[in-house]
Amino acid sequence: MTGININKNSVILAVLVVLLLLLPMVVTKPYYLHVIIICLLWAYLASCWNIIGGFAGQLSLGHGIYTAIGAYITVILFNTFGLSPWLGLFVGGGAAILLSLMIGYPTFGLRGAYYALATVAISEGIVVLLNNTGSIGRFTVGGAEGLIVKSVGSSAAAFQFNSKIPYYYIVLIMLFLIIFIAKWIKESKLGYYLVALREDEDAAAAMGINVRHNKLIAGAISAFFTALGGVFYAMLIRYLEPNAIAGASMSTQMVFLAIVGGSGTVLGPVIGGILLALISEIIRFYLGGQLMGLHLFIYGMIVLLMIIYQPRGIIELFEKIGRRFSRKHNDEGGRSGAEDPSGA
Amino acid sequence: MNNKCKRFLGLLLTVAMSFTLVVGCGGQNSGTATKEVKMGTILPLSGSAAPLGKIGQQARDMAIEEINEAGGIKSLGGAKIKMVYADSKGDPAVGVSEAERLITQEEVCLITGCYQSGVAMPSTEVAERYQIPYFVDVPSEDQITERGYKYIFRLAEKTSWRNLAQTEFVTEMSKKYNTPVKTVGLIYENTAWGQGAVRAWEKYLPEAGLQIIMKEPYPTNSSDLTPVVLKAKQLNPDIIMMVSYVSDAALLTKTFAEHQVKPLAFIGTSGGFADPTYYNLAGDASEYYFDIFTWEPDVNRPSSKEVNERFKAKYGYGMNAEAVKAYAGMYVIADALERAGSTEPEKIREAFAATNINEGPTQMYASQTKFDKTGQMINAPLVICQYQKVNGKMERVTVWPENEARVGSEIIWPYPGVAK
Structure with a gap:
C-alpha cells in the first residue's frame, strides 16, 4: 500500500512537472510570466535558506549577502571583462562559499539569538560597504547609485533575453535542482546530522557528530545556491541596488517564506514562496493604485493569520489533506500518513 | 458529502478561483467605443516615500482633469486621458515588474514616473526594451538619460x-x-x-x-x-x-x-x-x-500662483517642486499626443523628440520645454x-x-x- 502511495505521488509529480514545462504556452502575456518567474525565484531562494535555516536550524537573517555577492561578482566580471554570466556565476558562487566559511567559522559557535544577531550585523555591514564603494581599482561597483548590467540585447551567452520564456525555464530548472538537492540532503547522513544538531547540539556532539563541520558544509551549500539566485535576479532585473539585493528585506523575505511554508521540510519553502509571492502580486494588481498601502496591509494580515493558525507551515496543511485523501481512497491507509511526519 | 470532503472542495475552489483571477485578467481590455488614451504611472504609493508619491498622483490627477475638461486630445477626436497608477513600493524589482505589467497587460501607450532614481534606472530599461516612451518627470540621477536610450524623456534637471x-x-x-x-x-x-x-x-x-x-x-x-x-x-x-x-x-x-x-x-x-x-x-x-x-511657491513665473492656488483649494495644501513637475509633465505629454495624432508608441516618441513648448501651463515650471538628443530637458530651471x-x-x-x-x-x- 505504501507502494501505491509512492506511485500516486510520482504520477502527481510527473503531471505537475509536465504542466510546469508547458506553462509558457498557456501564459503568453509577459507580465504573468514575469510574476510566475518572481514567484519561482522566491521559492528557490527560500529553499536555499532552508538548507541552513530549516534543516540545521541556524536562523540566518543575513542571507542577502550571498545573493549580493553572487550578483555583484558576476555582473562586475561581465561589465569589465565581458565574462559570460554563465561562467561568472561559478566565481560568484565560489566567493559565496568562501564568505560563508569565513562567517561560519567564528559564528557557528554561537547559539540561538546570538547567531541570528551576528548574521544581521554582518549583513548590515556588507550593505554599508556596498553603499559606499564606488569602485575598486578598475572595477565599477556603483556604490549607493547602483550597478547597471551592461545591456547587449538578446544573447543567450550573456544571459540576457528579451523574451521571458528563457528566464522561466532557467528558474524552473534551478528550482528543480534545489528541491532535488534538499531531498538528497534530507535523506543523506548529513541531513540526519543536521536534524540531530538542530534538536540538541550538545547531545549531537556527545554522539560524535562534528557539529561545526556539518554546519559549515550546510552553510556553504546554502550560500552557493543562494548566490546563483542572486545572479538570476541580476540578469532578470538588470540593475543592482545594495539595499534591494543585500538589504534586510531580501534577507528576511527568504526566512519568512520558508517559515510560513514550513521550514525544515523539502517542499515547504517552495510552497510558501510560490503562494505568498503570488498572493502579494495579486493583491497589488488589484489594489496597488488605490488606497495607499492597503495591499501591504492585507498581505500582512494573511501572513499573520497563517502564522497564528498554521504555525508549522502551509506544508502541514497540504500533508493533512493528502493524508485524508489517501485514507479515503485506499481504505486501509492508516499507516502511510501517520508514520510520515517529516512528509513530502 | 461529509465535512472533510466539503473542506477539501472549498480549498480546491479557492485555488481554482485565484488561478482564474490571474489568468482571467487577460481579457478585460476595454472594448468600448469611447475614445481613451491609456497611459501608466509608476509611483511609490506605499512605503516610506508614499506621501511624496501621493502628491505626485494628485498633481497628475488635477492636470488630467483639466486637460480632459478642455476637450481631451483634439487630434485624437477628443480622446480622454486615462491614467493607470502602479505602486513601486520604492523597490527597483517591483518597479520593473509594474513596468512590465503596464506595458504588456494594461497596454499603455506611455509610462510616466517614478520619483526614485533607483526605480527609474531599471524600469526605464524595460520600457526601452518594449519601445514604449517613458516620461521621467522627477528622478534626477544623471545616468538616466546617459545610456543612449531612445524612448526616455526627462523633464527634471540632472542632479x-x-x-x-x-x-x-x-x-x-x-x-x-x-x-x-x-x-x-x-x-x-x-x-x-x-x-x-x-x-x-x-x-x-x-x-x-x-x-x-x-x-x-x-x-x-x-x-x-x-x-x-x-x-x-x-x-x-x-x-x-x-x-x-x-x-x-x-x-x-x-x-x-x-x-x-x-x-x-x-x-x-x-x-x-x-x-x-x-x-x-x-x-x-x-x-x-x-x-x-526647481520651483518655489513665490517664484516669479507665469501661472505659477494660480495653479498653486487651485491645487491648495482642491487638496488642502500647496504644491512642491515634484508636484509641479508632475503637473507640467502632463501638459507636455498632452502636447506630444496632440502633435502625434496617434497612440502608436513610435509616433509619440517622435512627437516628444520634437517638443518645443513656449507657452501655456508648463510656464510655471520652465519658459521653454525642449529635449536634447538624449531625451534630457534642456535648460531645466x-x-x-x-x-x-x-x-x-x-x-x-x-x-x-x-x-x-x-x-x-x-x-x-x-x-x-x-x-x-
Missing part, C-alpha cells in the same frame, strides 16, 4: 546641474558683493545622492577656481553632528555646501549656530533643506541659509532661495536668478551670523 548652479551662484555673489571666495567645505550624507553631488562638485568647483578643503560624509539620521561642525569651524572654508535629509539638515543648522560657525554662506541642496518641517526643527538658526530647487524673515515670519524667499526672484526681494550676503 549635477544643481551643483553647477550652486557654483555659478557663488561665483556671481562673490563678484557682486566683492567678497572673494576661495575655499569650499562639503558636508554630505553618505548615500547615492550625497556621493553623486560630491562627484559633481569636484568637477564644477575647481573649474570655477574654488578649492575644496573639506569633504565630510556622515551617515543619514545621525544623532550628533558636533564633530563635523567643529571640523568645519577649524578649517573655516569660505562657503559650506550640504546634502542632507531633513533631520540631519536641522541638526547641522542648529549645531552650526551653537558653535558660531560663520562662513560667507551656507548652501543646501534641496532635500531636507526644502522640507516644510525643516524650519520647525531648526527654528531661527535657519535664517539666511540658501537652498536650491533652477532657483536659489534664502530663508528670510518677512514680517517676522520665516519664509523661503526666491532670490536668484534675478528675473525669477520674488519681486522686491534682496539677497543677504555674506552670512551675518545668528541673531542674538
Whole structure:
C-alpha cells in the first residue's frame, strides 16, 4: 500500500512537472510570466535558506549577502571583462562559499539569538560597504547609485533575453535542482546530522557528530545556491541596488517564506514562496493604485493569520489533506500518513 | 458529502478561483467605443516615500482633469486621458515588474514616473526594451538619460546641474558683493545622492577656481553632528555646501549656530533643506541659509500662483517642486499626443523628440520645454532661495536668478551670523 502511495505521488509529480514545462504556452502575456518567474525565484531562494535555516536550524537573517555577492561578482566580471554570466556565476558562487566559511567559522559557535544577531550585523555591514564603494581599482561597483548590467540585447551567452520564456525555464530548472538537492540532503547522513544538531547540539556532539563541520558544509551549500539566485535576479532585473539585493528585506523575505511554508521540510519553502509571492502580486494588481498601502496591509494580515493558525507551515496543511485523501481512497491507509511526519 | 470532503472542495475552489483571477485578467481590455488614451504611472504609493508619491498622483490627477475638461486630445477626436497608477513600493524589482505589467497587460501607450532614481534606472530599461516612451518627470540621477536610450524623456534637471548652479551662484555673489571666495567645505550624507553631488562638485568647483578643503560624509539620521561642525569651524572654508535629509539638515543648522560657525554662506541642496518641517526643527538658526530647487511657491513665473492656488483649494495644501513637475509633465505629454495624432508608441516618441513648448501651463515650471538628443530637458530651471524673515515670519524667499526672484526681494550676503 505504501507502494501505491509512492506511485500516486510520482504520477502527481510527473503531471505537475509536465504542466510546469508547458506553462509558457498557456501564459503568453509577459507580465504573468514575469510574476510566475518572481514567484519561482522566491521559492528557490527560500529553499536555499532552508538548507541552513530549516534543516540545521541556524536562523540566518543575513542571507542577502550571498545573493549580493553572487550578483555583484558576476555582473562586475561581465561589465569589465565581458565574462559570460554563465561562467561568472561559478566565481560568484565560489566567493559565496568562501564568505560563508569565513562567517561560519567564528559564528557557528554561537547559539540561538546570538547567531541570528551576528548574521544581521554582518549583513548590515556588507550593505554599508556596498553603499559606499564606488569602485575598486578598475572595477565599477556603483556604490549607493547602483550597478547597471551592461545591456547587449538578446544573447543567450550573456544571459540576457528579451523574451521571458528563457528566464522561466532557467528558474524552473534551478528550482528543480534545489528541491532535488534538499531531498538528497534530507535523506543523506548529513541531513540526519543536521536534524540531530538542530534538536540538541550538545547531545549531537556527545554522539560524535562534528557539529561545526556539518554546519559549515550546510552553510556553504546554502550560500552557493543562494548566490546563483542572486545572479538570476541580476540578469532578470538588470540593475543592482545594495539595499534591494543585500538589504534586510531580501534577507528576511527568504526566512519568512520558508517559515510560513514550513521550514525544515523539502517542499515547504517552495510552497510558501510560490503562494505568498503570488498572493502579494495579486493583491497589488488589484489594489496597488488605490488606497495607499492597503495591499501591504492585507498581505500582512494573511501572513499573520497563517502564522497564528498554521504555525508549522502551509506544508502541514497540504500533508493533512493528502493524508485524508489517501485514507479515503485506499481504505486501509492508516499507516502511510501517520508514520510520515517529516512528509513530502 | 461529509465535512472533510466539503473542506477539501472549498480549498480546491479557492485555488481554482485565484488561478482564474490571474489568468482571467487577460481579457478585460476595454472594448468600448469611447475614445481613451491609456497611459501608466509608476509611483511609490506605499512605503516610506508614499506621501511624496501621493502628491505626485494628485498633481497628475488635477492636470488630467483639466486637460480632459478642455476637450481631451483634439487630434485624437477628443480622446480622454486615462491614467493607470502602479505602486513601486520604492523597490527597483517591483518597479520593473509594474513596468512590465503596464506595458504588456494594461497596454499603455506611455509610462510616466517614478520619483526614485533607483526605480527609474531599471524600469526605464524595460520600457526601452518594449519601445514604449517613458516620461521621467522627477528622478534626477544623471545616468538616466546617459545610456543612449531612445524612448526616455526627462523633464527634471540632472542632479549635477544643481551643483553647477550652486557654483555659478557663488561665483556671481562673490563678484557682486566683492567678497572673494576661495575655499569650499562639503558636508554630505553618505548615500547615492550625497556621493553623486560630491562627484559633481569636484568637477564644477575647481573649474570655477574654488578649492575644496573639506569633504565630510556622515551617515543619514545621525544623532550628533558636533564633530563635523567643529571640523568645519577649524578649517573655516569660505562657503559650506550640504546634502542632507531633513533631520540631519536641522541638526547641522542648529549645531552650526551653537558653535558660531560663520562662513560667507551656507548652501543646501534641496532635500531636507526644502522640507516644510525643516524650519520647525531648526527654528531661527535657519535664517539666511540658501537652498536650491526647481520651483518655489513665490517664484516669479507665469501661472505659477494660480495653479498653486487651485491645487491648495482642491487638496488642502500647496504644491512642491515634484508636484509641479508632475503637473507640467502632463501638459507636455498632452502636447506630444496632440502633435502625434496617434497612440502608436513610435509616433509619440517622435512627437516628444520634437517638443518645443513656449507657452501655456508648463510656464510655471520652465519658459521653454525642449529635449536634447538624449531625451534630457534642456535648460531645466533652477532657483536659489534664502530663508528670510518677512514680517517676522520665516519664509523661503526666491532670490536668484534675478528675473525669477520674488519681486522686491534682496539677497543677504555674506552670512551675518545668528541673531542674538
